[in-house]
Structures are given as structure tokens and as C-alpha cells.
Amino acid sequence: MNVKDAAAIAQKLEREAGEKFGAERAAELRDALAQMANEIHALQSYQVSFDDEP
Amino acid sequence: MTNPERLSLQQAAAAIRDGSLSPLDYVLGLLSRVDAVEPLVKAWTTIDRENLLREAGQMETEARKKQFRGPLHGVPVGIKDIFYTKNMLTTIGTSAFADFVPTVDAHVVKKLKGAGALVMGKCVTTRFIFLDPGPTRNPWNTNHTPGGSSSGSAASVAAGMCPVSIGSQTVGSVNRPGAYNGVVSLMVTQSRVSMEGAFPLAWSLDHVGAFSRSVGDMELFLGAVSDLPMPQSAPQGGERKFRIGLLKGFFADKAEAESRHEFDGVARKLSSAGFHVEEAQAPAIFDLHQAILRTILRAEAGAVHRDLIRSKPEAYGPHLRNLVQLGELIDATTYLRAKRIRRHYQRDMAKLFASFDVLMTPGAPGPAPEGMATGDPVMQAAWALADFPTLTLPHALSKSGLPLGIQLSAAPLREDILLGVGKAIESVVGFTARPNL
Numbered sequence: 001m002n003v004k005d006a007a008a009i010a011q012k013l014e015r016e017a018g019e020k021f022g023a024e025r026a027a028e029l030r031d032a033l034a035q036m037a038n039e040i041h042a043l044q045s046y047q048v049s050f051d052d053e054p
Numbered sequence: 055m056t057n058p059e060r061l062s063l064q065q066a067a068a069a070i071r072d073g074s075l076s077p078l079d080y081v082l083g084l085l086s087r088v089d090a091v092e093p094l095v096k097a098w099t100t101i102d103r104e105n106l107l108r109e110a111g112q113m114e115t116e117a118r119k120k121q122f123r124g125p126l127h128g129v130p131v132g133i134k135d136i137f138y139t140k141n142m143l144t145t146i147g148t149s150a151f152a153d154f155v156p157t158v159d160a161h162v163v164k165k166l167k168g169a170g171a172l173v174m175g176k177c178v179t180t181r182f183i184f185l186d187p188g189p190t191r192n193p194w195n196t197n198h199t200p201g202g203s204s205s206g207s208a209a210s211v212a213a214g215m216c217p218v219s220i221g222s223q224t225v226g227s228v229n230r231p232g233a234y235n236g237v238v239s240l241m242v243t244q245s246r247v248s249m250e251g252a253f254p255l256a257w258s259l260d261h262v263g264a265f266s267r268s269v270g271d272m273e274l275f276l277g278a279v280s281d282l283p284m285p286q287s288a289p290q291g292g293e294r295k296f297r298i299g300l301l302k303g304f305f306a307d308k309a310e311a312e313s314r315h316e317f318d319g320v321a322r323k324l325s326s327a328g329f330h331v332e333e334a335q336a337p338a339i340f341d342l343h344q345a346i347l348r349t350i351l352r353a354e355a356g357a358v359h360r361d362l363i364r365s366k367p368e369a370y371g372p373h374l375r376n377l378v379q380l381g382e383l384i385d386a387t388t389y390l391r392a393k394r395i396r397r398h399y400q401r402d403m404a405k406l407f408a409s410f411d412v413l414m415t416p417g418a419p420g421p422a423p424e425g426m427a428t429g430d431p432v433m434q435a436a437w438a439l440a441d442f443p444t445l446t447l448p449h450a451l452s453k454s455g456l457p458l459g460i461q462l463s464a465a466p467l468r469e470d471i472l473l474g475v476g477k478a479i480e481s482v483v484g485f486t487a488r489p490n491l
Binding site for chain 2: 020021048
């Protein structure tokens, strides 16, 4: 997911939800998608390196 | 027999072994208890009485000859209805599996049977092991939830219908109902007891758990089902003080005022009793724990249910439908990133055990909420994600007469330390109340 901020992630998720589940369902999921976008953004903001991969 | 619901697992197992308790009489006594309280509690999906009584009779014949299959010989155990049981319905709490009869036992069920336990029956789980509730009510007050998803497993033990039961925890499905129902609950390290043969919610987070009415009972139970040898190096209270790290901050913020007050009270009591009690500071990565856990949970639940939700949409409640559909939107790199950060989280959180034997928090934000919703797993997510074995035990009653629990977590595979500290705390707290059913 090559997007930088939570709002952009939420927009991308809502577009994909519309394609998969229809626009009405995507609208129902809007708040949950916004929360998920915040969490994905938080994970993207955490620095991880490959050095500790098993 | 009178009052079989009062017998602890240790007492029942010992009495069967010394011949003073007949396995058949014990089962008949517990079935009478079921007849008396099950209409109120609704903890069971299936009890196969005919088979149960036949097997109890066989156990009795063997016990008379002093032939014992294992440490749980003749003891009935409740099984959460997600663990496969050979020739017995396994419904996962959903109409989609209403007629599913496995041809094999789940790994932990095999272990239990090998230890001599009887399958008392299958305990109610929430629908597909998530937040959409089943019919079970809290034995302390049937207007309140027992928690979930191991709703029936916790309530059956609290109501005295069986001495021990197994459940499972992905986020908070064992330790939260444990706290709500005033029983001892244990989520084990994932590699301590295999989840093989259980329907998954999110396989890399799913853990086996259990409910009992004392820490000693839990110790006996775990010794019978553990896949790995139990270490024998638990610190002894006589040799040095147990070191308890209090995690406040996030957990204090999430606790209701009464729960926070009682938690502080038990911490003072333990300090006065000679425990080394000190506030612990969670590492910075702790702030990410909910984001990590939810990302993994959604992605794995989405993968588990991707096909089934399309073929049987009517079987899905609103909570799981949301979870699965969100999960289908998580791409592989995001999921793998969450898994990598989880390893950092586990490593950094485990450093706390250099200073403490166990970490202590409230077992739930407050007493069991009124109504059907199964409550908030916010006190448990950090430990399920860390894969730290976690125990709750009751320590007080709220003003509303419902139990409050404390929660202890230890380093991975150190259930010996967890249970050792738990027993010591149990003796100091001295909680003896039972639901008035």
C-alpha cells in the first residue's frame, strides 16, 4: 500500500470497498475504514529494518 | 451425592483415585446441577448424556480395579464448541455448522481424553468465535453478559456444572469471561498447547485457554494437557519475594473508577503481605499494540472466512461481517509489516520480565456489563499479541454484586511462574464468593 497519510489510505480503502462490496456497503463501513486507515498509517510510520528477519 | 458443584477439580480427581468418589455418581450429580441451573445460564450447546453416563460407568469399572488413565480420570470437562469432538456436534456457534459432526478430536481434546477426562459437553461460543453473542448469561446475575467468546466455558464452571472447561482466546475470549464470571482463567503460550483441530478466528493469535475455580485446579489441568514439559524453577515465596509489575497508564485509563479503586487496593494488600510491588513502564511500542493486533486479526479472519461468507452470508452477524470485509481489503505487505512489528513488540515487552516475575493489570474495565454485548477485550489485547501466558483470578465483588478480577502475565512458556504467583496471590486475597443460583 504505497500511500503516505491516513486520509489517503482511507480514500483508497473506501474505493476498494466500493469495488468489492458495492457503494452502499462501502458507505456503511466508512467509520471502520477510517479507523483501519489510521492504524495502517501508524504501522507504516514505525521504522522496521530487514536486519531482524528470522 | 450432595453438592458436587462444590468439589474442586483437585478434590474430585483425588477422591476418584482413592475410591471415595464414584465417577458415575459424580457425573450424575453434575447433571442434576445442570438440570437445576442450565435453564437460567444456557451454557451448553450439546450434552450427550447417554454416552457420558456410559463412559463414566467405564471409568468407574477401571477405578475399582485401580486402573487410572491419567490425572483427570473420571473428571468431566466442558469443551468450547469450536474444538472438534469425534462423533459430537461442533457448531462454532453458527447455523453454518449446525449439523457438523467431526470424525476426529481436536488435539487438546485428545490430550484430555488421554488424561482420563470425560467430555461433559460442548459449551456455547459466540457466533464464529467473535463478538456476536450466544444465549449464555452470567451466573452471578443473568441480566449481565458472561463475556465471550468462551461464554459457556466460563459460565459452566462459575455455575458449578463442571469443575474445569477449555476455551480459546484470540484477543480477550478467555481472560475477559474469566474476570466477568469470578473464576480462574488461563490463556497459555501458543506453543504450550496446540490449537490443532479447533476452528480458527485468526490462527497466529489463537490460544488455548481454560477455566477453573482455583489456581491449584488450573495447575493440575495444565499438567495434564501441556505439550511441553513444565519448568520446575518457579520462584518460591520463602526464598525471595515475588516481583509484581503494575502496569497502569493505558490500563488505568481504560478501567472504570470502581475497578481502578479495587485494583489499587489489592496491590496495597499484596505489598503489605510481602510481595515486591512496583509500577512498571511499558516500552514505546506498546502504543502500537492495538493497531498491530487488529491488522493481523482482520487479515487472517478475512482469509478464513473469504469463501464461507459468500456461500452462507446469513450465518454472519454484523460484527464478524465487518471484520471479514475489512480484512479482505488489507494487502499482503501491510499484513506482513504488522507481523514483523509484532516480533519487535514481543521482544521489547519481554524485557519487562528482567525486572518482574509477572505483570499485573485489572482483568476487565469493570464488572460484566448488563445486556447481551460481550464486553470490551481492551485489557487482554496486549497479552494475546505478545503471546504471554495470562491468568485472571477473582479478588472482590463490585457494588453491584458482580466479581472483579486481576490479571497476571508472565514471560512466554513461564506458566510455572504465573501459576506460582497466582497461588500465592489467591491465598492472600481469599476470595470465596460464589454465584447464588
